[in-house]
Amino acid sequence: MIAILDYGSGNLRSAQRAFATASDEVFLTSDFDTAVKADGLVVPGVGAFAACMQGLNAIRGGEIIRKRLELERPTLGICIGMQILFSQGLEHAQSGAHQGVGIWQGEVSKIDAPILPHMGWNTVESAPDSTLFKGIENESFYFVHSYAVKDAPTPNATWTTYGEKFLSAIEDKYVSATQFHPEKSGRAGLALIKNWVKSL
Amino acid sequence: MTLSIRIIPCLDVTQGRVVKGVNFTNLVDAGDPVEMASLYDLEGADELTFLDISASSGNRETTLDVVRRTAEQVFIPLTVGGGIRSVEDVDRLLRAGADKVSINTAAIARPELIAEIADRFGSQVLVLSVDARRARTESGFEVTTHGGRQGTDLDALRWVEKACALGVGEILLNSMDADGTRAGYDIGMITAVRAISKVPLIASGGAGALEDFAHALDVGADALLAASVFHFGMHRISDVKRYLAGQGYSVRMSATK
Numbered sequence: 001m002i003a004i005l006d007y008g009s010g011n012l013r014s015a016q017r018a019f020a021t022a023s024d025e026v027f028l029t030s031d032f033d034t035a036v037k038a039d040g041l042v043v044p045g046v047g048a049f050a051a052c053m054q055g056l057n058a059i060r061g062g063e064i065i066r067k068r069l070e071l072e073r074p075t076l077g078i079c080i081g082m083q084i085l086f087s088q089g090l091e092h093a094q095s096g097a098h099q100g101v102g103i104w105q106g107e108v109s110k111i112d113a114p115i116l117p118h119m120g121w122n123t124v125e126s127a128p129d130s131t132l133f134k135g136i137e138n139e140s141f142y143f144v145h146s147y148a149v150k151d152a153p154t155p156n157a158t159w160t161t162y163g164e165k166f167l168s169a170i171e172d173k174y175v176s177a178t179q180f181h182p183e184k185s186g187r188a189g190l191a192l193i194k195n196w197v198k199s200l
Numbered sequence: 201m202t203l204s205i206r207i208i209p210c211l212d213v214t215q216g217r218v219v220k221g222v223n224f225t226n227l228v229d230a231g232d233p234v235e236m237a238s239l240y241d242l243e244g245a246d247e248l249t250f251l252d253i254s255a256s257s258g259n260r261e262t263t264l265d266v267v268r269r270t271a272e273q274v275f276i277p278l279t280v281g282g283g284i285r286s287v288e289d290v291d292r293l294l295r296a297g298a299d300k301v302s303i304n305t306a307a308i309a310r311p312e313l314i315a316e317i318a319d320r321f322g323s324q325v326l327v328l329s330v331d332a333r334r335a336r337t338e339s340g341f342e343v344t345t346h347g348g349r350q351g352t353d354l355d356a357l358r359w360v361e362k363a364c365a366l367g368v369g370e371i372l373l374n375s376m377d378a379d380g381t382r383a384g385y386d387i388g389m390i391t392a393v394r395a396i397s398k399v400p401l402i403a404s405g406g407a408g409a410l411e412d413f414a415h416a417l418d419v420g421a422d423a424l425l426a427a428s429v430f431h432f433g434m435h436r437i438s439d440v441k442r443y444l445a446g447q448g449y450s451v452r453m454s455a456t457k
Contacts, residue, residue, distance in 0.1 A: 011271075011294050011295070011297060011298065011299055013268070013271055013295065013296070013297045014271050014275070014297055014299070017271060017272050017273075017275075017297075018275050046321065046322055046324065046325070047320075047321055047322040048322055051322075114398065115398055115399065115400060115422065116398065116399070117323070117324050117369055117370075117399070117400070118203065119324070119369070119370060119400045119422075120203050120204060120205075120206050120246065120400070120422065120423070121203070121204045121206070121246055121452040122202070122203045122204065139454060140204060140452045140454070142276070142277060143203075144277075144299075144324045145324070146324075161202075162203055181277075183275060184275060184276060184277050184299060185275070185276075186241065186275055186276050186454060187275075187454060188454060189275060190275060
């Protein structure tokens with residue numbers, strides 16, 4: 001049973017369909033208990049960091065994710081859904097950084113590249129012990145973002161370079177995340193989703 | 201490790217069917233959009249674009265249905281354009297399964313629409329489609345509407361600058377002079393727009409020979425959109441990608457089947 005956290009952000013239908021290729025039971029929810037109980041929780045996200053946090057806070061999303069971590073239930077963040085798992089976001093930050101959920105300490109800052117967003121298919125330098133990238137280490141994945149994390153909070157980190165090197169995925173026991181969109185990365189993305197679902 | 205160039209087939213959709221023609225005339229039925237989307241995905245398309253060319257708003261529901269059905273089976277990014285006039289139109293398309301929307305005429309009529317969409321959904325969902333032709337404006341390029349038939353006196357470069365400041369995430373630059381000719385992309389126009397913009401640039405209009413694709417990349421296009429060369433079977437997407445890979449461009453070649 002996989003729940004996709006619905007907190008008012010964008011194209012959830014694609015995420016639902018993509019995860020349904022790997023699991024018989026995939027549903028959207030914004031309900032606290034349902035999201036805590038699911039075998040796997042997917043935290044998608046599009047738009048700006050602060051707007052995403054606002055939507056997430058409205059359904060006590062941060063608490064859901066922390067509670068799941070405590071219960072040792074896996075969560076997967078995607079794109080901004082990865083970024084908000086860090087402690088601080090600098091997107092549109094006027095005075096001081098926006099607060100994230102803070103599962104990991106770290107800052108989400110603008111990528112140093114002449115053309116932004118980083119939009120399109122790029123490769124990864126996957127972590128040696130990666131579960132997510134097993135069998136698809138040399139594939140490309142679809143990215144759309146202008147901000148990223150540049151320091152790894154844990155050793156199991158996967159990197160991509162566009163202008164500079166940034167974190168494109170992280171796998172930390174019960175919480176994993178990808179900066180790219182596996183649900184939009186064709187067959188390689190579906191394979192990654194399958195790898196995650198199998199690990200649940 | 202570099203970002204790959206993108207090859208994007210564009211499907212003109214009306215009343216739930218893909219049509220093809222030259223310069224928006226002599227349209228013939230080219231098939232079911234969902235089937236064609238799947239086929240292009242298999243051939244290696246890096247993204248898909250649907251352009252709703254039906255004039256009446258009564259066909260919107262049909263388009264939403266096409267988007268929904270496509271998003272159910274094709275897992276690469278989908279951009280939808282045509283007839284988008286409001287934040288609500290964008291919301292409906294995103295909910296149906298579109299990843300990006302492209303706006304054109306409505307943004308010319310009311311530029312604030314760009315900021316409204318970007319504020320609500322982020323710049324990354326918003327593609328500015330610019331139908332431009334060579335004319336006697338300041339830069340020598342003029343924005344047109346109605347498939348290139350109507351001039352606006354709006355200078356294409358000034359328009360791109362303004363739209364970028366308002367928050368578009370990507371530019372789709374269509375040369376109305378080159379469209380349908382297969383004589384090559386308008387290299388001068390791509391060069392000029394690249395020089396003043398810092399968002400990804402998709403070149404469109406005029407693709408014919410394989411070299412044409414390379415020429416547009418050489419002057420700074422990040423992605424290449426084409427319609428007729430793919431629909432009429434002149435090139436397969438995989439042929440274009442193989443050619444470009446051979447020329448040293450970074451191209452996505454998936455090993456996963």
